[in-house]
Amino acid sequence: MKITKFIVILIAVSLLTSCAGKREINDLAIVLAVGIDKGEKQKFKVTVEVVRASDARGQTGSPAGNAGDPMWIASAEGDSIFEAIRNISTYSSRRVFWAHNYVIVVNEELAEKEGIKDIIDFFTRNPELRMRTWIVATPDKAGEVVSTQTGLEVIPGEALSKLFRYNPISAVSPRTQIRDVHTAYLSESSDPIMARVKLQERVVPNKADGGGGGGEKPPGGEEKGKGEPSIKQIEMSGTTVFKKDKMVGTLSKKETRGLLPFIENVGTAIIPLTCPGKEKEKITVEVKKNKVEVLPFIKDNAPFYKINLSLTTNVVEANCDFDIDDRKMIDEIERNLEKKYKGYIKSALEKGQKEYKADIFELGKTFENKYPEKWKSFRENWDEKYAAAKFDINVKAEVQSGVLLYTPTQPGSRGK
């Protein structure tokens, strides 16, 4: 039993001497969103949105919630991100805790000039951080985006996170996580992209202040928006494109629609089309499924891609007489849709390939998979080869159903 005693003593010693790394959950400043801007004096300005748990959660039996702000915004500058964060901790009473960070917002100006290398490095090196944090770019001040409250969520970070979670419905921005950006950045062929959000002033029709959607405030339309109260809301608007770690440009919402099939499976996208034969009336289809096939070939010592996209759609709204039985009409809708989608893809490719020269479509990877040998000679000057690549885009659309309705919605007519 000597050994047992020995072991007991050793265990006791090691347990008693080391409480290292202990931190209580209520001693943490839980960060839910972080914004990174270009600093005024130093390289970075980091704005963290710290949740004040007792106020965010309302009363839980403990006499805490003194109906204050659910969040606390702190910002500091530094020559590195870590330094900036350390500077925050000089005036934060609690330890800044990153593990619950929902979203990283990067200012585009910073991304364009300084690049995002430091950001990627910092946010993947730290064991506290999760790999599924959303990362977005914004033309506005990141700090402002991070601290903008929306109508439904108490905490802005949560709102941003939910915006992405339910993004497939609108399909206007890619769902980029730090992991994806990290992978694309490390990859020898692909280039990273980020979702782009911006602050949009929105008029609130009936309210002096407080959240709510409301119409988009016309930028120049002073007379219409005059006097009406408006609040800034975050909204998604397309994609930010990077070349290596520097931002090179953006894709609009429509171009993003052309990009999305390449990188992820878009669930639902709503496409309004003109009714066949009736220019003024609209028919709206919802893309239920899409399948993209990228087939690389070599033509004239340059890559050539055949892109086959097949779409499965439903008609969700019809202003004109739409009859699912009407083959001819359906055909026409399908042609329309194909044309439209082809345009999206074309414009996305145009911008990505010609204007930004960034391989955001994972085309290099596709090529490497098919021609590993050829790739070895291409990889050195892939940028040129990629710029010289030709595309053949085929879109095949299919309208499957009119959801619940079989015959068109039209006024009852007598004596037909």
Added chain:
Amino acid sequence: MKEKITNGMLIALIINMIYPKSIGVSQGVMAREIGSDIWLATIFSCVQALIIMAIVVTIVKNLPKEPVFTGKLKLFINGLKRLIYILLFIFFIVAFGDIMLIFVYHLRDYFLPEAPVWVFVLLGTLIGMYAIFHGIEVSGRLALLGVIFVVLFNILLLLGSLKQFDIRELQPIFNSGVGKTYWASRHMLTDWAAPIMVTIILISDVNKIEFVRKSTIIGVLFATGIMVIWPILEVGVLSAEITAQFIVSCMQMARNAEIGLFIHRYEMIMVAFFSFSIFTQIITTLYCASYSAKKIFNLDDYRKMIIPSAIILSGYSLWLLKDHHHAMHITENQRVTVGLSLLFIVPLLFFILGFIYKWKSSKTA
């Protein structure tokens, strides 16, 4: 009463001895050399391990009965036997360092970055000492639980990361050439040395020695099965570049896994399962080291050597783990040299020993 372990326990021990090291750190090391072909290198090493295992088991199992030696020959034979066990002891020191590296880098770096290393090494060694005090059978039984936990670990990981799997990352195969891939498999083969050496030590304690070769082969195949999932997932989910970037790639995998929106991180559950596999490894290695020490000093009970062996083994681990660069540098270079050369020398010495026994028996008969 001589303690016996069942053949099932031997299989479980083999799986536990290879699994924790090979899924993370070794994959990272190999990915730094060959990128996306690490799963092929894993399979290469498993095939080699299978062959070596079969040969070694055959040699050790069929070692003839020791005939009576006299005079100088006796001294020589005793010296040779002692040499074998000294080499084995050295091997287990190195292997223990590997295990502690896994243990510390999983638990410390990802969960308790502020805790000192010595606490981890101390507690790990303590648990090993406590367990082997009860005999090797305890380790065998824990190994069975370890296998169950490891399988659960795999299932949890698959649940959480299969959604992000991208087969395109795996292609093209043999991107860096067959030869280079094969060469990279040496890292894994060094990991495989541990279960092979353990088998050498434990072979005489196995219940049904006639099925031992079959058992070890089943063990190796089973281990290959649950192990090879990892490099495939690591490349498919993380991409080869990220696998190469991290020290412990499998933790990166675990961090990525999520089940639904609510359980966005559950690597702690997985590591809790995983740590039992590591404990089994610690126990088994400590046992084998004290068994070798017992043989070196011709003692009757290995329990007397537990504390000295534990001190030496944990001392080496502390030295190894003094910083990340030091640890990884040794793991990538010196360890491979030492491990692999011992993997070939020890069976060779056993073969020579058997040869001399046979020669002597035939001469006296």
Added chain:
Amino acid sequence: MDKEIKDLLKQQFNQNLTTNIETIEKVLDKSSDLVKRDFVIHGTSNLRAVCYFTDGLVDKLQVEHVLESLQYEFHKYLATSDGYVDFENSADSLNENLLYNSSVSTTKDLQKGIDAVLIGDALVIVDGLSEAIIIAARGYAMRSIAEPTNEQVVRGPRDGFVENLRTNTATLRRRIRDPLFRIDSVQIGKKTKTDVGIAYIKGLASDDLVEEVKARLSNIEIDGILESGYIEELISDGPWTPFPTIQSTERPDKAASSILEGRVVLLIDNTPFTLLMPVSFWQFLQASDDYYYNFYIGSFFRLIRYIAFVVSLTFPSIFVMLASFHQEMIPTPLALTIASGREVNPFPVLLEALLMEISFELMREAGLRMPKPIGSAVSIVGSLIIGQAAVQAGLISPFMVIVVALTGIASFAIPNYSSSFAIRLMRFPILIASGTLGLLGFTFTIGLLLIHLISLRSFGKPYFEPFAPYEPNEFKDMFIRSPWWSMKKQPSHVTQNTNRVGSNQMPSPPKKGEEDES
């Protein structure tokens, strides 16, 4: 004095009655409950006899009945016609011809005679006889058979063991009528002389096991056995372990099922708790109504109990570990809720958990020790203080109350009381380790616990079977309770692996063809 009595006890009965009386009175002195009845056997030349018994332990009617026959009819068999007494075979002839009582024995040893008096038999000594007659006339007041309060079932027999060994053996015998069902008997305790019955089915329980049990029992040297707990601790395999390596039960159906599975059951006089051995750890999570319900229901409740086991062992530790070390592992919405509850909390999580756990145990213990009418007051006050006031005062976070309450409830769901105690006890080291070293402390203590459990044995059977070592056959009755028609095999420790259940026992409607024939 003591030595003198010891020497006296080694004596044999004397032919002279007066000597015998003197000796017995020297040994037993003037105990107030000792009754001595002198009488003369009629029809002989003043042949004297004496009857000793302990008042309160005997059935007086039976004794009187015996005395009657001895006084009036003894001479017919004892005395020859000339009035002399033939002492040659008198004791035997008494036995064979006279005594109506169903259990009579003779003894020459003084020790045995005195033991018999103290146990509740009547001792009759006749002048001139070198043997004394022991007449079983035990009849003392005892508790009637009632439902065991500690192990209740919804469906199942309502009888429980009582303090009387004979009644208990009878309850068992009524369940198992196998001719090979044996109840061997030993006496343990120098002073208490407690009867212990060793019940098993010969051939089913391995001989080694029975021998081992008997050997361990015979090694016991103790002055008294007042409860089966004494024996349990003296013959257990793991003297240092908090976990029970011997199961105790009050339920005859549980004991009987153990016997049918080839285990040995120890029935101890004066306690309703019988001991079952060997056991595996998982048996403590099995209740007897698992087997009486439909197997889906039985399996479901068994799974619930496994969850209860895990929860009661680890839940507070996991919470403490998460809240004080690994906050990143808590899903964000939950983390915010926990953090908001702890906002004004003055204690560190570990201290809070320890405080709550200890006050919970305090309440449990107080509720148990209090006189029954006050017991409910404790729970009301306790729940008010801890549940309401402490939270409202901001002393304790509401989440901790939930954790501790859930843990407490889970520990009550474990059917075996002693193992639920062990689990409760082990909770504290795990809690402290998790609170000081986080995940490392947690895995370390769980690892130690697991290794400890794995290394335990219960009468040669590994404690953690069928998990480790792995016994695939026994999994049918581990996490789930398979239907009876599928559990054909005996557990692995049984000697002859005869099938318990016949083949083709799965009920099915008769086939068409057969129906027509009949």
